Amino acid sequence: MSDIPAHLPIIVGVGQSVVRELPDAPEAFPTPQSLAIDAAQQALADAHATGGARALVEAIDTLAFVRINNDSMPRPSPLGRCDNLPRAVAAALGAHPAQAIYSIVGGQSPQQLVNEFAGKLGTDACQMVLLTGAEAIATQKHIARNQLDVSWEESVAGQLEDRGQGPMLLDEYELANGLGMPPQVYGAFEHAWRTEQGLTKAEHIERMSRLFAPFSKVAAGHPYAQFPTERTEAFLATPSAANYPVADPYLKWFVAQDAVNQGAALLLTTVGKARQLGIPQERWVYCLEGADAQDKVVSRRPSLSQSAAMSAVLDATLGGLYVQPGDVAHFELYSCFPCAVQFPCGAMGIDPMADE
DSSP: OTTSOTTOEEEEEEEEEEOOSOOSSGGGSOOHHHHHHHHHHHHHHHTOOTTHHHHHHHHOOEEEEOOOGGGGSSSOOTTOOBSOHHHHHHHHHTOOOSEEEEOOSSTTHHHHHHHHHHHHBTBTTBSEEEEEEEEEHHHHHHHHHTTOOOOOOBOOOSOOEEOOSOSOSSOHHHHHTTOOSHHHHHHHHHHHHHHHHTOOHHHHHHHHHHHHHHHHHHHHTOTTOSSOOOOOHHHHHSOBTTBOEEETTEEGGGSOOOOOEEEEEEEEEEHHHHHHHTOOGGGOEEOOOOOOOOOOOGGGOSOSSSOHHHHHHHHHHHHHHTOOGGGOSOOOOOOSSHHHHHHHHHHHTOOTTTOO
16 A cells, blocks of 8 residues: 555564574584574565565564573673674675674563564664574583583674663572572562462462463474474473472473473564565565553562553553553463463453453
8 A cells, every 4th residue: 555654664574493403513513603694685685675584684684692691690601702603694795784793681571672673664764673582401401411512602894783681581689689690580579470369379380371272282383483382281280300399389381381492583674665665565564553662670569460561552552552451352362471471461450261
């Protein structure tokens, strides 16, 4: 439609990568760079531009990489590190972006970057943005278990805006009192929510199992799932060698798994630029509204049974579109732990056990 404003931000390409079985040769093991490059190439192809992927690569003026786990921890990885992941991806693609950005720590970073650049696109700041990220922790654990001599040390020249760690997620008081790892923190949230709902621990475990079993069914049929295995409610609720306790109240498969080799990428531009590059309109996904917020550190929150930040961004996003939750056909919710699904559902008045 010719009446669509040229400055509107849109997503025009998406890509994913996964490696479940490692090759025999260590030099062929997936790395964060290789997984991100694979996903980026798929995103470029997914746009179906008239001039092909090369025309899109030449148009990329901004490339942002989500900060990896190794660079989010206080201790350096024994494998070493690439000192400029965005430029490593750009070089492999043959791109020469004016801006290379390495994001802050946090699971919110991918959506935060989409929000940021949706706001900047169509200005002098940028016209074509590639967002990517990857983790190769499964590779890293395999190397450590087998005591292999592998180095990820790499130096890549070029401009880099390294945004560092970002705001502290926990303070020294919390760390000193056992809230150092995500399962411990979310476990505290989980118990606070359970208590507020008047559920026994057994009832809560049953509820978490009912929530996550359908998710595993979706994963079982997904080509880019790291663990494509359907798990029953009974399996999820029962301690076993394959589903051992991690942190109260969690068993292993209630918790986000870090031993993955996965990457993802998004290509964002504007309606005007997409027309110029011959990207078909059926590839356009409009970025209509977004919001960011930051919760206080755990011990300073007024309640552990909900997230004020989640509630605020949902209110702002839906309110900005003048829609109610019931007007939305599909929600994609971060599911690192059961309460991470429950909190936004509660904020929107949705029962995840009843609504489809």
